Amino acid sequence: MTAERVALIRERLEASFSPAHLQVKDQSHLHAGHAGAEDGMGHFEVTIVADAFEGKPRIERHRLVYAALESLMQTDIHALKINAFSPGER
Numbered sequence: 001m002t003a004e005r006v007a008l009i010r011e012r013l014e015a016s017f018s019p020a021h022l023q024v025k026d027q028s029h030l031h032a033g034h035a036g037a038e039d040g041m042g043h044f045e046v047t048i049v050a051d052a053f054e055g056k057p058r059i060e061r062h063r064l065v066y067a068a069l070e071s072l073m074q075t076d077i078h079a080l081k082i083n084a085f086s087p088g089e090r
Helices: 002-017 035-039 058-068 070-075
Strands: 021-026 042-049 077-085
Touching: 002 021, 002 042, 002 058, 002 070, 058 070, 058 077, 070 077
Parallel strands: 042 077
Antiparallel strands: 021 042
């Protein structure tokens, strides 16, 4: 199931941003036994480099990522760490 979730996250982010770099890590195993992990949803870390983030503050970058993953935030993602950069920053 986690490989499917990682693939879904990648698919949504690639479609929304055409990133120069994208890494999605499933970190659910780090949260085993955590109250938030009981719902079966996962914990993930995303590192993404895309032109869409150029000139935008961090909070706006995070909003864009959350918007791209909107339905998955309700069904598959319990927690998401976002590292979003424009190409010149990475």
